[in-house]
Amino acid sequence: MVMPETVRRTNLKILVVGSLVNLERALQVNAHLDGHIVQGHIDYCGQVMQRQSDAHALRLLISLPSEYRALVVTKGSVAVDGVSLTVVAVTETTFEVDLIPHSQAVTTLSKLQVGTLVNVETDILGKYLARQLALEGSH
Numbered sequence: 001m002v003m004p005e006t007v008r009r010t011n012l013k014i015l016v017v018g019s020l021v022n023l024e025r026a027l028q029v030n031a032h033l034d035g036h037i038v039q040g041h042i043d044y045c046g047q048v049m050q051r052q053s054d055a056h057a058l059r060l061l062i063s064l065p066s067e068y069r070a071l072v073v074t075k076g077s078v079a080v081d082g083v084s085l086t087v088v089a090v091t092e093t094t095f096e097v098d099l100i101p102h103s104q105a106v107t108t109l110s111k112l113q114v115g116t117l118v119n120v121e122t123d124i125l126g127k128y129l130a131r132q133l134a135l136e137g138s139h
């Protein structure tokens with residue numbers, strides 16, 4: 001059973017039987033943190049706006065709605081379809097990530113085409129900070 005919230009926020013609605021997804025085992029509390037805390041709480045469905053390959057990386061440009069702009073920062077973290085990535089650049093309406101060869105090889109991200117919808121999870125750290133600042137600002 002899938003909750004309406006999940007259908008609304010994620011790309012689960014466009015997956016079909018046989019669609020590939022990225023799975024990662026839960027992080028153990030004593031393990032090395034290779035990336036950032038990814039909870040699986042998707043914020044929105046982003047759209048791939050551009051893809052560009054060079055010798056070293058595949059660069060993806062993904063849409064960024066205004067309500068999440070404060071939560072995505074250059075050199076910060078973001079999860080795209082469950083993969084922890086570093087943000088390379090941010091504009092008013094997009095953010096960019098670079099896929100290293102390893103990530104291209106072991107995740108679904110290298111198959112993404114322009115127009116595809118992806119699950120975007122912003123960093124939990126930014127959410128708490130934004131909430132705190134909003135509460136302080138409302139006093």
Ligand SMILES: Cc1nc2c(=O)[nH]c(=O)nc-2n(C[C@H](O)[C@H](O)[C@H](O)CO)c1C
Binds near residue numbers: 035
């Ligand atoms: C922090 C981070 N940043 C990037 C990135 O900017 N680009 C990239 O391609 N891979 C990154 N990774 C590694 C991926 O999260 C990792 O390759 C996948 O989760 C598969 O294990 C990590 C962990």
